[in-house]
Amino acid sequence: MKYAIQQLSIFIENKTGELTDITEILSKNKISLKAINLVDTTEFGILRLLVDDAQSTKRILDNNGFSLTITDVFAVSIEDHIGSFNEVLSLLSENNINIEYTYTINCSKNGAFIFKVNPDNFKEATKALAKSKVKLLESI
């Protein structure tokens, strides 16, 4: 699917050393991390990662006994002016698209906003944004 970026969502328990277990495996396997986003409750959390090759990273983590799932997200380039995020949100809201979650990543230039929407709305959302002046990214 155009503009779909594969994100890994990994289940982790809230206890010391959990994150390093994952980062060590990734670094040993020379996997470059593009984005890291962690959401948690008191007991467990979901670690969301953007990497170069989601499929092979999933395989590696699976083999190391982690539970994870791949989710499609899309990325919009951050324009360097006030109201940039608001522009994107307004476009989505005008099209009645609900955002499940969002976070930002920093890459060499300005970085990007990452959005997760209901899979049923994915095409509609990216179509609306592609037509507008905001810049959707095909990869990161």
Place this chain on the structure above:
Amino acid sequence: MVWNEVECSAKEQLEEIQSSRLIETVERVYTLTPFYKDKFNEMGITPSDIQSINDITKLPFSIKQDLRDNYPFGLFTVPMNQVVRLHSSSGTTGKPTVVGYTKKDMDVWDEVMARVFTMAGTTQEDIVHNAYGYGLFTGGLGLHNGAEKVGATVVPSSGGFTERQVMLMKDFGASVLASTPSFALHMAESASKAGIDFKKSFKLRAGIFGAEPTSKGLKEEVAKVWGIDYHEIYGLSEIIGPGVSCSCKHSELLHIFEDHFYPEIVDPKTGEPIEDGQRGELVITSLTKQALPIIRYKTGDITSLTRSPCKCGRTMVRMESVVGRADDMMIINGVNVYPSQVEHVIAQTKGLTLNYQIVIHKKGHLDKLDILIEVGDNIMMDSIGQMENLKKSIQHNLQNNLYIKANVKLVEPRSIERSIGKAIRIVDKRK
């Protein structure tokens, strides 16, 4: 004090009562329930083979599964218009075990419970605070009726609301407490936190405790902290409910009301009789039950029997406080739960077999149940909300089906301890 002089009968007299009642019961189940008739036929016996109580070992055993297989009323030997009460306990496959009582069965239950209260010295001068759960569970109503029968004033407070219960016990001047031992300690803790002086404020003199396995240390603690006589009560709904046996003030052994409930001790595996003083599985035959007579019911409880005389004058056989289980049944705050029931609920919730572990521990004096569930790729979702909902729906189903409150914890795959590759299903940290 003894409620009924039959409790002090000579051995021969007792055996005579037991023999005639057993003959009647066997005749009853053989004629009225196809289940027993088939079992008797399989073993090649007829009621005429049973001439006295000593012939009881010729009879077939029955087990909890038999009650489930005949759900709900298949083993009843009276028409439903004769049944005045039903009780039930949680079941494995969503189907509970159901027990029924005729008016006469209720009289027997009241009678044996009156004996229990009399053992604890209860009279019409007493105020009995009953903190056993009222409802489908036999504990609350069983104790209630017995206390009424001896003429005491009953406070039917049921479980929960600890602080209010402490206040009522103090203000009403309760002299006898009926509850699980862990709840008694929990109340004591709550009272001392509130700065209540036990000696001055409470009139409590005796307690009737049961429904959960209790260490000697815990019993002593309950007796000491409340400054009361500790009486242990034993029973199970399949036989009558509470009131199968109870300890008097002279020893920790429990007198079994064997004119109504005939006990045997057998090897849990072979079913062979085990001699007095040795531990084995307790098997009980109801001698007077009408609605749901039960023959040689394997209780799963491990104990031993003693026939030595007791200072109280009662001659009825005494059993040791239950020391364990022949199967993997757990008792959580008085509620019986099998791991297979928990497994069934988990599997039903998600339509998947999940890797789980049951961890039982104590928070203060109450049992707490944690259920660890490994999050495999099959249930992993990219949404905290959905993962929390999964947790909640399992908790909800456990409460609805098994009447237990559990805290479900989602854990990483392969984090549950394994023993030779097999996950360890139960960790009991209470011991």
